Amino acid sequence: MKMNKKGFMQDLGALGIGVVSLVIILAVAFLILAQVKANASVAADGNATAAVNTLTAAAATIPNWVPILIIVFIGAIVIGAVGLFGRKR
DSSP states (O other): OOBOTTSOBTTHHHHHHHHHHHHHHHHHHHHHHHHHHHOHHHHHOHHHHHHHHHHHHHHTTGGGGHHHHHHHHHHHHHHHHHHHHHTOO
């Protein structure tokens, strides 16, 4: 991330778009996974059902990281604001 002369980070918009994109992609992935799990051919095959259940269990931990990413984003904003005050001389 680059800082301009006033201390503000120029790439905060890109960070925000990245976080929003990540949340949207995760939502779509979970919707697709739910549809696959409800598919009759997957439900009839024991191996496919086990694979979908394993993937569901593994994917269930991903939303736990979203608040951490948001906190990091807010931290970047705070660091940019502190940089603004630190460069006034």
